[in-house]
Amino acid sequence: MVQERVLPSFSTAQTRLTHDEGLTVYEDMVLGRQFEDKCAEMYYRGKMFGFVHLYNGQEAVSSGVIKAMRSDDYVCSTYRDHVHALSSGVPARQVMAELFGKATGCSKGRGGSMHLFSAEHNLLGGYAFVSEGIPVATGAAFQSKYRRDALGDESADQVTACFFGDGASNNGQFFECLNMAALWKLPILYVVENNKWAIGMAHDRATSQPEIYKKASVFGMAGVEVDGMDVLAVRAAAQEAVARARAGEGPTLIEALTYRFRGHSLADPDELRSKAEKDFWFARDPIKRLANYLIEQNLATQDELTEIDKRIQSLIEDAVTFALDSPEPDPSELYRYVFAEDE
Ligand SMILES: Cc1ncc(C[n+]2csc(CCOP(=O)(O)OP(=O)(O)O)c2C)c(N)n1
Ligand SMILES: [Mg+2]
Numbered sequence: 360m361v362q363e364r365v366l367p368s369f370s371t372a373q374t375r376l377t378h379d380e381g382l383t384v385y386e387d388m389v390l391g392r393q394f395e396d397k398c399a400e401m402y403y404r405g406k407m408f409g410f411v412h413l414y415n416g417q418e419a420v421s422s423g424v425i426k427a428m429r430s431d432d433y434v435c436s437t438y439r440d441h442v443h444a445l446s447s448g449v450p451a452r453q454v455m456a457e458l459f460g461k462a463t464g465c466s467k468g469r470g471g472s473m474h475l476f477s478a479e480h481n482l483l484g485g486y487a488f489v490s491e492g493i494p495v496a497t498g499a500a501f502q503s504k505y506r507r508d509a510l511g512d513e514s515a516d517q518v519t520a521c522f523f524g525d526g527a528s529n530n531g532q533f534f535e536c537l538n539m540a541a542l543w544k545l546p547i548l549y550v551v552e553n554n555k556w557a558i559g560m561a562h563d564r565a566t567s568q569p570e571i572y573k574k575a576s577v578f579g580m581a582g583v584e585v586d587g588m589d590v591l592a593v594r595a596a597a598q599e600a601v602a603r604a605r606a607g608e609g610p611t612l613i614e615a616l617t618y619r620f621r622g623h624s625l626a627d628p629d630e631l632r633s634k635a636e637k638d639f640w641f642a643r644d645p646i647k648r649l650a651n652y653l654i655e656q657n658l659a660t661q662d663e664l665t666e667i668d669k670r671i672q673s674l675i676e677d678a679v680t681f682a683l684d685s686p687e688p689d690p691s692e693l694y695r696y697v698f699a700e701d702e
Contacts, residue, residue, distance in 0.1 A: 363639055364569070364616060376591065381649075381658040384426050384590055386667050388418040388646050390674070391442035394451060395621075397675050398441065398458060402625045406683075407458045411472045414442040416588075416620035419645035420552050421446045423593025424520050424613075427601055433481045433503075433519040435496035438473035439552075439619075440485030443522055449477045451678040461685035467696055468688040481517070489523075489557075490530035493549070496521030497536040500547035500610070518604040520548045520597075526557025528571050537612065541578035544609035548600045551614045552587065558623045559631045572614035580610055587615030588643040591652070618643075 376384070395413040402411050414421065417439075425434060425446035436443040444454050449465050457464025458472050465477045473487040483499055486492040499519045506515035527533060528551050540547050551571050555562045563569050575582025581603065585596045593615055600611035618640035622629030653659035 363636075376653075376658060378658050381653045382663065382667065384422050384594070385646075385649055385653060385659070385664065386671065387422040387426055387446050388590065388649065389668055389671050390445050390451065391418045391421060392646055393668075393671050393675050394441060394445060394454070394678075397455075397679060399621070399625060401455075401458070401679065407472065408460070409471055409473070410438065411458070411625045412439040412623065413621050413625065414439050414619070416640065416645070417552055417554060417617045418442060419590035419593050419649075420522070420550065420587050420615045420617055423590045423615075424522075424548065424550055424597040427594050427597035428518060428520060431481060432517050432601075433483055433496070433499045435483040435492040435499065435519065435521045436475070436485045437489070437492060437523055437527070438485055438487050439524070440473065440475045444475040444477065444480075444482055444485070447477070447482045448480045449475065449482060451674055452681040453477070455675075455678040455682040456685050459682040459685070460687065461682055462688045463681070463685040469696060483519075490527040490532040493521055493523060493527070493530075493532045493536045496547060496549075497540055497545065500540065500545040500604075501543065504543060504545055516546070516605055518546045518548065518601050520550055522550045522552060524557060525551060525553040525555065525562045525571060526560065526565065527551075528553075528574070529566050534574075537575065537578045537580060537610070540610040541580040544607060546604035546607070547610045548597065548604065549610060549612045550597075551612070552617055553614055554617050554619045555636075556619070556623070556632065558627070570614070572612055575612035580612055582612040582614070584614045584616065587617030588640070588645045588648065590645055590649050620644075 391414060395415050398411060401407055421442045430448060434443055434447045441454055453465040457466050457470060457475055460468045462468045466474055473485050476482060476484045483495055496519050503515050503517045506512040553571055572582035572584045583596050586592045596613050603611060650664055
């Protein structure tokens with residue numbers, strides 16, 4: 360018998376989606392899923408190296424939050440960063456090329472899977488150290504606030520979304536940053552993707568208070584728990600948190616209850632999690648659930664969804680071809696990009 364902490368029902372959330380919004384969110388989730396499946400294939404074919412952490416199963420969190428933000432808002436990720444980058448608008452070509460270590464990658468082939476970065480898309484980076492992005496994101500939120508309040512720059516109303524895992528929420532940087540963010544009312548969303556596991560450490564064995572969103576209350580911060588397999592519920596929570604942040608009313612801690620459908624990384628045989636647990640979560644596949652919802656609500660037809668699936672498939676094939684055909688970084692440029700260059 361699997362004891363799962365899930366919210367009572369698949370919320371068809373309070374937010375009504377338009378046809379276009381529904382398809383945008385659906386397309387983003389399908390892009391994330393298909394991109395990751397292609398990564399697994401390319402990794403096992405020896406096209407990419409090092410650790411590769413896939414996001415399958417968690418798509419509702421990335422799409423629900425990032426698609427509720429503006430394109431000039433900031434996003435900060437972890438080593439599980441491919442889909443956050445895609446939702447932020449980094450082209451699939453650039454992400455795939457980065458994973459292949461090519462010069463055309465979004466980090467110029469210097470970063471690889473865990474260090475995706477794009478100044479153009481305000482993607483503050485993927486970070487290999489657990490919790491490493493939390494202070495970076497907090498700093499980004501501080502600069503928006505400082506430019507607006509101290510320097511009088513009215514255009515500095517950007518919000519930052521900081522994604523990290525349940526494991527990261529036991530790290531000191533989480534507590535230090537939540538304290539500062541609440542104290543200074545920073546425009547930030549701390550989004551914990553609680554997928555129940557930190558590699559092979561079960562969340563409930565690693566923390567004294569498994570309900571992470573409750574940790575916000577001691578800082579006087581808003582904390583919400585949301586079904587992370589329900590993109591509409593995530594989107595509704597994100598919209599509220601973004602509005603709060605943009606209005607100068609401070610940060611929100613969003614705990615999204617989710618699950619990764621694959622092992623921790625592609626090097627993980629994934630033998631610790633029980634079949635019953637996996638089956639329980641596979642049945643809540645966020646993409647199938649959104650597809651059913653869109654059709655039931657007459658927001659989309661099956662043909663429209665199939666057309667999107669096919670379009671994304673060719674987009675990913677194109678990304679692979681682009682990555683394969685791209686040049687390696689030139690060895691003479693080994694030290695380039697260590698320091699920022701003038702544009
Ligand atoms: C500071 C630090 N300690 C340990 C590790 C090794 N490590 C890599 S991923 C990971 C688990 C993190 O789990 P979680 O934050 O829940 O994120 P998830 O992988 O589930 O997305 C650990 C311990 C690390 N990368 N950085
Ligand atoms: Mg985790």
